[in-house]
Amino acid sequence: MTAEHPEKLLSPVLSATWDGVRPWTLDTYRGSGGYQGLREALRMQPDEVIALVKDAGLRGRGGAGFPTGMKWQFIPQGDGKPHYLVVNADESEPGTCKDIPLLYANPHALIEGMVIASYAIRCNHAFIYLRGETVSVLRRLHAAVAEAYRAGYLGRDVLGSGFDLDVTVHAGAGAYICGEETALLDSLEGRRGQPRLRPPFPAIAGLYACPTVVNNVESIASVPSILANGKEWFRSMGTEKSPGFTLYSLSGHVTNPGQYEAPLGITLRQLLDMSGGIRAGHELKFWTPGGSSTPMFTAEHLDVPLDYEGVGAAGSMLGTKALQVFDETTCVVRAVTRWTEFYAHESCGKCTPCREGTYWLVQLLRRIEAGQGVAGDLEKLEDIADNINGKSFCALGDGAASPIFSSLKYFRDEYEQHIRAGACPFDPAASTVWAGAGFRNGSANHPEPKGVLA
Template identity: 70%
Template sequence: MTDVLTPVLSRNWDQERAWKLANYERTGGYQGLKKALKSTPADLITLVKDSGLRGRGGAGFPAGMKWSFVPQDNPNPKYLVVNADESEPGTCKDMPLLMASPHTLVEGVIISSYAIGCKYAFIYVRGEVAHVIRRLQQAVREAYSAGYAGKNILGSGYDLEIVVHAGAGAYICGEETALLDSLEGRRGQPRLRPPFPAVAGLYASPTVVNNVETIASVPSIVRDGAAWFSSMGTEKSKGYTLYSLSGHVARPGQFEAPMGITLRTLLELSGGMREGHELKFWTPGGSSTPILTADDMDLPLDYEGMAGAGSMLGTKALQIFDDTTSVVRTTLRWVEFYKHESCGKCTPCREGTWWLVQMLRDFEAGKASEGDIEKMLDICDNIGGRSFCALADGAVACVTSAVKHFRSEFEQGYHTPAWELFPYGRSALFADQTQGAHA
């Protein structure tokens, strides 16, 4: 089964001190940059377009096309901003990449900046991951010392300053326009669009915002070619990507595989479900993507396959839940997160998520009333699509999909507490998690 894996981003993760510049160079590091500097920016953009690379942060927008939207005749400076504010529940791909091989991203930043013609690049990292920030800062310093960043990079005449910026720890700052506001020193809140960042982003100047994995994929495309990259994956979802498996699986972790692999195959690679249990439901891309069930295990994990199933690929955070798990309890925990992380700018999101939490707590405690399911769905209908950003849509998606697939569990919330139907201690991953849980 291991032949289905495609270690590119993760190929050096198991090597000793892989994060050091010398070790990264030994595995071909910065060869892509040297090759890129011999090309024109326009040729690099065309190369990324031809590769079919799509944004790995969740939206799946073609990266090369996004780069081409930057108006080169705009007199303002151009900026590249890397979104490393990884905080979607269940997502754990960018931080391991930055810890194991930060130079993969740094090289991608330099090549991408050269392609769009920018002189300043920012890497916005979630503030809680201090160890990742320190390692990334060290990698940037090494790149400067080696002549890969700063003035006159490798004698090409191209200059680039790279800034590693630590955020203050807000989920909303993962949204690209809220991230830009935070980077400018303001409260992180989504902006009304248009104008889009490509025209008026950071400091009202043309800006490209891409996810860590998107930019980290660029060096391999430059080094090995668009045809090599597009030979992997599916017709419309090209290349390799990192899938994060967590929850009730035997061996959770990161699996780098071609786009379009199935959950069934990933479960086989990870040793399957924990012993004695069966798959009940799962998320294809974190808690903001509609949940799927065991019936969907053979769907291709690409953008089209997930859209066809009524869900989204998102960040490819595969949260796996077995038959001991209460759907009501899980949905409540997710919506509590969205309520807490709502920036409060939009009334439907700010107030609606609060009301969803109250209702779900009643369902969990077996105190809901007849008709509450319809009332909850009506609240969802008044939240989704009525806010500046997708946070509200994510909060609604986990509720509506849970009701769609497991309506009977919510109906049981009219009379029976969820902890009686699904004792929480049974679904705990570690023994100490049962402390204080309902028995």
Template identity: 70%
Template sequence: MAEQTTPATPTALTPVLSERWDADRPWTLATYEAHGGWAGLRKALTMDPGDVVTAVKDSGLRGRGGAGFPTGMKWGFLPAPDGGPRYLVVNADESEPGTCKDIPLMMADPQVLIEGVAITSYAIGCHHAFIYLRGEVVHVYRRLLRAVEEAYAAGHLGKDIHGSGFDLEVTVHAGAGAYICGEETALLDSLEGRRGQPRLKPPFPAVAGLYARPTVVNNVESVASVPRILTDGVDWFRTMGTDRSPGHGLFSLSGHVARPGQYEAPLGITMRELLEMAGGVREGHELKFWTPGGSSTPIFTAQHLDVPLTYEEVGAAGSMLGTRALQVFDDTVSVVKAVSRWTQFYKHESCGKCTPCREGTFWLAQVLGRLEAGQGTSGDIDLLLDLCDNILGKAFCALGDGATSPITSAIQYFREEFEAGTHTAADVLFPPEKSALFPYTPRRSGAGQLAGAHA
């Protein structure tokens, strides 16, 4: 449930997507309609589709999936209609470590996403939309299926919606659980029944996407933000956030914070303000480092607490806003161990299509493993940086680039910890039981070494 804590700072929370999360059975159509739901679609159906696209462009809504590309502009990239089908695909394959905003949104209020799908489809001339969901979240899959069923029964989907002449079919598809399918073209290949691997671009999905037809791929939160833009207007949306990063967003705070959870706030809020709302770092400890947009973004430290969380400001400070997954790590955590765990994830999730990522992540994990065990060599830090340089900008998709970000930034801010990895194990310098959020039980790794709970 979204935090309703009254902040002690000038910036307040803005519950828009999360405003119904604490209502009675918020996932039902009845609750959604009782709170004004589906009014956005009814209004959109009275407008010219081009005017809907213009409204979203004017709102300044930017993609909430990580890249921050202007949503309305993305819609506008579709070529002129040629009589053939065009598609909307909602990327619900939330996989970035630390990211947990789309899953609770779909669980608590799936109808707002489905309404957003209907409006977006009308705007771009799509008559068959797909929601590609991460397959492990079976409970969310069932809830989405039920929500779509309710929308069909109410006449919000199907043939001749509300007498407008507009037809729309919606398919909810469960993937098989691959991080690479968060990349839009790998997702499209998976949706077509092939192995999920990124495609060579161009052509871009707007020209040749699903089934080689013009396709818009948008994030869950992006699409779910559209209905209120239609009902409350462009000016309302732009009252929040900044001029170049307008609107609201879900910020996911996790880790060593007193009250972890979802905090929906205007873009431009700072981590210091969010931490104050969340009760600060856990008692008795100080902030050591944090991620502004998930594990594939360069890490920040306490010196970045006052950086406005916008696409431009975070980028200027050396990182990316990404998915606004704010993972908080206090002074008990080994940065070497944390980065090593992330790198093992990226190694495991590499699709293997390109050599820099397939081979590079393997060797990054090997070197980091040596440093974590206190068995590194004097040249390992430079070797890590050299490996990162051979991956960054040379991989087929952004997974390779993302795998290098936490490593290079961690060395930038905590080089002395990597140097300590040449003689002392991370678990000796930072005992795992001190950083564990839950009762700590040592376990044996596959190699027979003692392994602790993840930091």
């Protein structure tokens, strides 16, 4: 990378046509090579398609990074049951914002990927589970699916191949828990969205107790380009264990927030170079590599490779690549409190550690943030988080505990100062309290506040 042309690190594939004329239409998509990957796939045997995606090294773009081809391979064949593909578009975690713009600007990439994936796993009915509040995206998806039916990419005898596929777009009712794949399946079946006990896993008994693949939007939308350009092309980007391109969602206190499509393994420092850096006059304090449910990083992690192995080795998770950036005006306690309030509100209540634990985390954090904390509160926070982490029914509990552990690891002194002074150093109204307690706004530890996290 050169300082003059940092944008050379970008690799627009999914976002290549976003700034074009009506990029969501079938004509625009086909004009940029759309549906060529599908034609290639239909010339192959289903197992060959699975092997190609597996050899390309595509990993799930929804959080854990599980190999996509391997997930498809788990579907049993010759079992006499219907097979289903379900696309998880229930994007709702704080900071995570890549799937919705992708669906809004380029819905046919997802539809083409769904046809290829369904052909590979011998599925004749696929579903898109969309977050219901995004009505404009829902309308655009319905229109794109209708276009695909009219053009012969969906329905009976797709492109004369003898393969049939129907696609249903389903709008959820707005519950974060339905982003968990088994809760999503329960919701899709018309029941309350709550996680299922596993095993059996969805690949064996998923939707309607039949073998089911659940994939993220970006994962499926990335498949057509692999079929069209080959596995070597895909592996030429990214790293050895995390190949390919992905969307990084940069938000917060940066000059130019937005979606940056780049190879896996890029660093936040490089992305900040492209986006104009931290907002003028400020400096980086902390950031999340994969949304609010991943352990936070600080400025010392600016050069951590943003791939699954690099972020994991540094003590966090790449997750959804939601890079939330906060400068020195942000109160860590306040930020963590707001995130934890979200997790407590969105807990489905099925398991005790998450249902009760997130409630008590919120009570403690609110008390500390308000300057009413007492000795022992931080130990209590860690103890409650530990009783949630790894002990809840699904990963929502682990996600709620992550900000607690990481913020105490890097900013314990800020929590302690809240308790000792009985006020928040980032609240201008409390400046006299802090001065009397031996702390002063504008000091090295507590710069003059110029903004707060609402």
